Amino acid sequence: MNKQEFMQLLEQRIKLLPLSERHRLINFYNEALEDRIEEGMSEEDAVASLDGLDELSLNLYDEIKEAPIEKDKRTNIIPCAVKWFLIVLTSPIWLMIPVILLILLLVWGLLLVILLVFGLCFLIMAVCGFFLMPSVYSANFTSFVVLVGTVLLSIGLAPWCWFGFKAWTPTFVNCCKSMPGWCLSQWQKAVKA
Numbered sequence: 126m127n128k129q130e131f132m133q134l135l136e137q138r139i140k141l142l143p144l145s146e147r148h149r150l151i152n153f154y155n156e157a158l159e160d161r162i163e164e165g166m167s168e169e170d171a172v173a174s175l176d177g178l179d180e181l182s183l184n185l186y187d188e189i190k191e192a193p194i195e196k197d198k199r200t201n202i203i204p205c206a207v208k209w210f211l212i213v214l215t216s217p218i219w220l221m222i223p224v225i226l227l228i229l230l231l232v233w234g235l236l237l238v239i240l241l242v243f244g245l246c247f248l249i250m251a252v253c254g255f256f257l258m259p260s261v262y263s264a265n266f267t268s269f270v271v272l273v274g275t276v277l278l279s280i281g282l283a284p285w286c287w288f289g290f291k292a293w294t295p296t297f298v299n300c301c302k303s304m305p306g307w308c309l310s311q312w313q314k315a316v317k318a
Contacts (some may be wrong), residue, residue: 127168128158131178138182212315219315223308232302237293244286251279 126134135154139147154175161171175181254276260267 126172128162128172131175132174135181138224186197200209219311222311223304226304226308232295232303233297233300237290238295240286240293241290244283244290247279247286251276251283254279271300279318 132151132155133173136147136151142150158168158171158177162168163175165177235300254272258269258272258276261272
């Protein structure tokens, strides 16, 4: 086997090693063969004087396993850059999620306030209508019937508004309290990933 064939087989055997280690080993064995050829050996004798390729590759892999692994600094740059690129690229989406949730909370809060206001209005209408019944009865019977219907409707709807407001308010308050913490935890997960 000549020097060129030996180097090609060596490259095939050590292709699993890191690139820098492969270059170092190929240069080392190339120089070793060159030195032996300069000393007067033929290429075939110089290649034969080295250990067999099987033994050589096993020894190299054993040395690599025993050596401490140094991380390439550039390998950490690429995932970090990709991570930040994806964060910036998808920011319109994940920035809109808290805004949408905030809008939903505001709408929910507005509905609760409207429910409370309607309940109070029904209650006030019922009380005022109750006190106005004698004067409206003496003025016009039709107006009296409408007023009685309105008072009864207000008396019937006021508790429903109050109970609805009372039932949904704690849930709304809990959502408002937990929303900033949830948004912060999602942000931290996105940054750590």
